[in-house]
Amino acid sequence: MAKDSSNRQSQLRQRIAQMAARMMAEEGIADYAHAKRKAGRQLGITDSQCMPTNSEIEEEIRVYHDLYSSEDQPEALLQLRKDALVVMQLLARFNPHLTGAVLDGTAGKYAETHVHLFADSLKEVEMFLLNQQIPYATDEKSYRISDRRSMERKKVPLFTLEGPNGLIRLSVFEVDDMRMPTKSPVNGSNASRANIETLASLIQQSKPYPEI
Numbered sequence: 114m115a116k117d118s119s120n121r122q123s124q125l126r127q128r129i130a131q132m133a134a135r136m137m138a139e140e141g142i143a144d145y146a147h148a149k150r151k152a153g154r155q156l157g158i159t160d161s162q163c164m165p166t167n168s169e170i171e172e173e174i175r176v177y178h179d180l181y182s183s184e185d186q187p188e189a190l191l192q193l194r195k196d197a198l199v200v201m202q203l204l205a206r207f208n209p210h211l212t213g214a215v216l217d218g219t220a221g222k223y224a225e226t227h228v229h230l231f232a233d234s235l236k237e238v239e240m241f242l243l244n245q246q247i248p249y250a251t252d253e254k255s256y257r258i259s260d261r262r263s264m265e266r267k268k269v270p271l272f273t274l275e276g277p278n279g280l281i282r283l284s285v286f287e288v289d290d291m292r293m294p295t296k297s298p299v300n301g302s303n304a305s306r307a308n309i310e311t312l313a314s315l316i317q318q319s320k321p322y323p324e325i
Contacts, residue, residue: 122163127173129153130165134173138182141223141279143214145170145298167299174219182221189222189278190215191319196276197226198316201309203245204283207232208291210306216315217305226281229295229306231288235270238285242272249274254284257296267295 132152133145142148145167153159178186193215201209213227214220232238242249254271267290272283294303307315 122160125156125158125160125163126165126169128156129158129163130169130173131177132156133165133170134177137170138174138177138221139223141221141225143225171219171299174221178219178221186221187319190218190220191316192278193220193224193226194312194316194319196278197228197281198309198312200226200274200276200281200283201228201312204228204230204238204241205309206241207238207285208288208308210308211312212295212304212306216307216312223279225279226276228281228283230283230285231291232285233288235285238272238283247274249283254282256284257298257301258293267293 129149129152132155133148136142136148136151137145142151149164149170153164182189194211197211197215201211207230210229210231211227212229214224215226220226230238250273252271252273253268255266255268258265258267270285272285274281274283294306296302297304
């Protein structure tokens with residue numbers, strides 16, 4: 114009986130993970146917790162034991178792209194990376210670093226792009242955007258910064274820009290925060306970051322070879 118219950122929970126976890134992955138790929142939902150809650154509601158599953166981990170959802174996102182968008186997703190990802198590079202080059206004075214789905218390769222057509230900036234002051238970034246006549250919306254974003262059970266978090270200012278292919282989120286950290294890696298929402302490890310040079314190299318490697 115216990116084994117049957119465990120098998121059922123595993124099946125339900127996979128169903129939620131698959132639906133959450135589809136939502137994130139098709140609807141551009143960026144928050145794992147929101148995606149899994151929405152998937153659980155639509156499937157009528159409320160048992161917290163059946164909720165998948167973020168890692169399980171990320172794996173299903175990769176499976177989804179392989180099955181349903183293997184032709185379109187690589188080109189969409191490449192375009193999002195190119196858009197990110199343009200913005201990062203414009204904001205080069207703030208030591209921009211790309212992070213999140215556009216960097217790790219799971220981003221689909223409607224994914225948000227996340228860039229970390231490192232500035233002496235928030236006003237410096239804001240004045241730069243104003244002087245460049247770049248429209249933006251302001252908010253805050255919370256990042257996990259500790260391995261400890263306290264789950265220590267840091268709130269930073271957030272500027273949201275309308276990119277040509279989706280929203281671009283600029284999180285503004287203090288200069289010294291460059292030495293303090295944020296934690297991945299997927300598995301809790303140090304989140305990957307890529308500077309301008311690394312992203313440019315990644316884009317170059319992703320370009321298809323010309324037909325002969």
